Amino acid sequence: MELRITSKRLSWSDSLRELVAYRDLLWILSYREISIRYKQTVIGILWVVLQPLIMTVLMTVIFGLFAKIKSGGIPYALFSFSGMTIMGFFTNAITRAGLSVVADERLITKVYFPRATIPLASILSSGLDFLVSLVLLLLIAAWYGFFPGIYFLAVVPASLITVLVSSGLGTAFAGLTVRYRDFRYVVPFFMQLAFYASPIIYPISYIPKKYLYLYYLNPMAGATELFRYGITGAISVDLGGVAISALVAFLCFLAGGIIFRQVEQSFADVI
Amino acid sequence: MKPAISVHGLGKRYRIVHQTAKSYRTLRDELVGVAKRLVGRGEARQTGEEFWALRDIDFEVQPGEIVGVIGRNGAGKSTLLKILSRISPPTVGEIVMRGRVGSLLEVGTGFHPELTGRENIYLSGAILGMKRREVAAKFDEIVAFAEVEKFIDTPVKRYSSGMYVRLAFAVAAHLETEILLVDEVLAVGDASFQKKCMGRMKEVGASGRTVLFVSHNMSAVAALCTKGIFLVNGCVAHNGPIEETLSRYSQTATHEVLSWTGDEGDQDLRLKKTWVRSLRPSGEITTSSPIEIGIEAEVKTEVDGLVLGFTLFSCYDTELAFVLFDDALPPPAPRVQPGLMIQKFVIPANTLAEGNYAIGVDLGKHNVKAVVKNTHGTLKFEVTNSDGLGRRFIVPSVRGFTSLFRPLWNSHDATTHLLK
Numbered sequence: 001m002e003l004r005i006t007s008k009r010l011s012w013s014d015s016l017r018e019l020v021a022y023r024d025l026l027w028i029l030s031y032r033e034i035s036i037r038y039k040q041t042v043i044g045i046l047w048v049v050l051q052p053l054i055m056t057v058l059m060t061v062i063f064g065l066f067a068k069i070k071s072g073g074i075p076y077a078l079f080s081f082s083g084m085t086i087m088g089f090f091t092n093a094i095t096r097a098g099l100s101v102v103a104d105e106r107l108i109t110k111v112y113f114p115r116a117t118i119p120l121a122s123i124l125s126s127g128l129d130f131l132v133s134l135v136l137l138l139l140i141a142a143w144y145g146f147f148p149g150i151y152f153l154a155v156v157p158a159s160l161i162t163v164l165v166s167s168g169l170g171t172a173f174a175g176l177t178v179r180y181r182d183f184r185y186v187v188p189f190f191m192q193l194a195f196y197a198s199p200i201i202y203p204i205s206y207i208p209k210k211y212l213y214l215y216y217l218n219p220m221a222g223a224t225e226l227f228r229y230g231i232t233g234a235i236s237v238d239l240g241g242v243a244i245s246a247l248v249a250f251l252c253f254l255a256g257g258i259i260f261r262q263v264e265q266s267f268a269d270v271i
Numbered sequence: 272m273k274p275a276i277s278v279h280g281l282g283k284r285y286r287i288v289h290q291t292a293k294s295y296r297t298l299r300d301e302l303v304g305v306a307k308r309l310v311g312r313g314e315a316r317q318t319g320e321e322f323w324a325l326r327d328i329d330f331e332v333q334p335g336e337i338v339g340v341i342g343r344n345g346a347g348k349s350t351l352l353k354i355l356s357r358i359s360p361p362t363v364g365e366i367v368m369r370g371r372v373g374s375l376l377e378v379g380t381g382f383h384p385e386l387t388g389r390e391n392i393y394l395s396g397a398i399l400g401m402k403r404r405e406v407a408a409k410f411d412e413i414v415a416f417a418e419v420e421k422f423i424d425t426p427v428k429r430y431s432s433g434m435y436v437r438l439a440f441a442v443a444a445h446l447e448t449e450i451l452l453v454d455e456v457l458a459v460g461d462a463s464f465q466k467k468c469m470g471r472m473k474e475v476g477a478s479g480r481t482v483l484f485v486s487h488n489m490s491a492v493a494a495l496c497t498k499g500i501f502l503v504n505g506c507v508a509h510n511g512p513i514e515e516t517l518s519r520y521s522q523t524a525t526h527e528v529l530s531w532t533g534d535e536g537d538q539d540l541r542l543k544k545t546w547v548r549s550l551r552p553s554g555e556i557t558t559s560s561p562i563e564i565g566i567e568a569e570v571k572t573e574v575d576g577l578v579l580g581f582t583l584f585s586c587y588d589t590e591l592a593f594v595l596f597d598d599a600l601p602p603p604a605p606r607v608q609p610g611l612m613i614q615k616f617v618i619p620a621n622t623l624a625e626g627n628y629a630i631g632v633d634l635g636k637h638n639v640k641a642v643v644k645n646t647h648g649t650l651k652f653e654v655t656n657s658d659g660l661g662r663r664f665i666v667p668s669v670r671g672f673t674s675l676f677r678p679l680w681n682s683h684d685a686t687t688h689l690l691k
Contacts, residue, residue, distance in 0.1 A: 001369070001370060001371060002367060002368070002369050003367070003369075003372060004365065004366070004367050004368075005354070005355070005360075005365065005366040005367075005368070006360075006361065006364070006365050006366075007360055007361050007362055007363060007364075009360075022397075022400075024397050024402055024403040025397040025398060027403075028393055028394050028397045028403075029394075029397075031390075032383060032386065032390075032394055035385075035386065035390070036385045036386070039385045039426075040385075106377075106380075107380065107381055107398065108358075109358065110358070110376045110377045110380045111358065111374060111376065111377075111380045111381070111398055111399065112356050112357035112358050112374065113400065180298045180301065181297060182297055182298040182299070183298075265360045266359075266360070268353065268358045268359040269285070269359055
């Protein structure tokens with residue numbers, strides 16, 4: 001085994017190979033994140049579902065009951081909670097990943113490992129939280145009489161789009177935060193924008209037809225639609241729109257990789 | 272056989288930014304920079320000064336060698352280690368490593384206080400580059416080495432600091448890579464544990480692995496390493512057998528500086544003069560002469576809790592003694608009125624052994640401010656042994672070392688009882 005260290009960064013293929021070699025670290029860092037998050041809390045893992053649940057109750061009262069937003073054949077509570085579940089994954093993943101590298105400053109300056117494992121571990125741990133919420137979501141759906149059918153498989157591509165876009169943006173924000181601390185403030189604001197730009201509190205039918213393709217440029221628009229279809233099977237999905245979202249998600253993923261690689265080498269010197 | 276580590280033309284440049292104290296840039300700085308460049312003032316980026324922390328470094332380490340990297344603070348030791356362990360990229364040059372590389376720059380890298388001992392072993396192991404099954408295979412050995420069997424499922428924040436350090440070192444000590452880069456991790460734990468660590472390091476060396484050891488602790492370097500690389504201002508000043516390198520290192524301390532006159536300090540305290548001299552008429556500093564250390568300082572405003580004294584360093588930068596003017600007085604320290612203060616300290620005859628020493632002067636206000644602090648000494652002097660005892664038999668001490676003190680052993684009191 002020969003290792004050559006120069007001022008140039010590793011090639012894409014070497015970086016990926018290294019990332020695979022360090023997969024044990026990726027798992028254990030995600031385990032660390034999850035286990036630390038709920039240590040010394042009384043209700044522990046329930047925190048994962050409590051926040052979206054309370055938000056859902058609030059939204060159901062305000063938007064479903066008072067504002068009477070139509071949710072297209074699905075009870076508003078189920079409509080908004082399914083949106084909150086997938087959107088929560090996206091928000092948590094990006095927020096945590098964005099701050100992850102700066103938070104692990106000591107590791108960065110003391111030992112080498114593929115830097116991308118840190119933000120990716122945040123994504124992975126958010127993914128595990130997402131699975132927990134998914135169980136609750138299925139229970140709520142069942143309560144309203146929606147049982148998963150074959151359409152449930154749509155949850156897989158919906159989650160995949162979310163993973164791609166949040167890995168891309170999460171690693172990009174993680175890398176950029178090291179260099180520009182401004183991103184600490186940019187990310188939460190960005191998350192709020194994304195929330196309102198996605199069909200969480202309102203159905204996609206509220207968007208004027210001519211802007212629809214523009215709307216689907218937000219990858220979470222397609223992901224949420226697809227996800228909601230997977231849970232309830234009760235809405236029709238615009239496949240063209242989902243394709244646009246998926247494409248944008250993939251581009252985000254690539255861009256995140258490129259940005260992260262640009263900045264990761266100098267982490268130890270500028271953090 | 273090909274060398275385990277070869278370094279060619281290695282250099283690392285840092286840019287020192289003067290205008291801002293922070294090392295990272297904000298988006299605003301960047302936008303302003305971009306704007307300036309667009310307007311056409313090309314020099315907008317050149318806000319800092321360049322500084323080469325390492326330059327033209329060339330060396331090779333053969334498999335199985337244990338090499339000590341020594342040098343004074345700021346010589347570039349840590350930078351070299353960070354580049355070799357890929358934490359920070361080089362600016363120029365190339366390094367080729369043959370074999371799996373493990374680096375230990377700190378004890379307990381990645382340890383998290385909330386996690387249990389067991390969890391931390393796996394976490395720290397993974398961070399150091401071990402596979403899960405490698406850690407699992409060594410788990411019992413690690414726990415036994417650290418002597419924490421009973422507390423393995425307790426969060427490490429409940430550990431005593433000794434237990435914490437033992438566990439952390441134990442994980443690191445079981446990192447089995449062909450090349451090991453180590454930075455001063457031995458300076459932890461209590462004496463008996465340090466001994467255990469040194470033993471472990473020797474085992475590592477004996478097992479035929481290549482070790483690069485960066486340290487301030489010359490006795491540890493002397494005991495462990497077979498070869499040495501001496502860095503001065505980011506360049507290799509010497510590379511050879513450890514005895515040679517250590518003697519080169521100690522020679523750099525021999526330029527005697529016996530006195531200093533100047534004016535240094537803040538508005539309240541000014542250091543004016545310091546000196547070292549022999550209290551023997553001939554003026555020669557020998558093991559059998561008392562040595563005077565003098566400090567002259569101006570106290571401009573009344574000071575409560577004056578710190579005035581010195582640190583005695585060996586030629587290997589080890590602190591041997593720290594002495595203050597009010598050591599012998601009962602606390603609290605006397606209030607000092609404005610005026611010129613001249614303080615003389617005397618190291619009695621037959622105390623220091625032959626060798627090179629340095630004096631670093633301390634002047635400041637207790638718990639408030641260190642006004643002058645020469646952490647590596649400004650006064651340098653050599654003690655010779657021209658007439659004292661101990662000249663005939665050189666202590667066969669640890670490589671490159673002689674003892675640090677040389678009292679007048681009471682040999683003249685000896686009587687001889689003849690056997691009938």
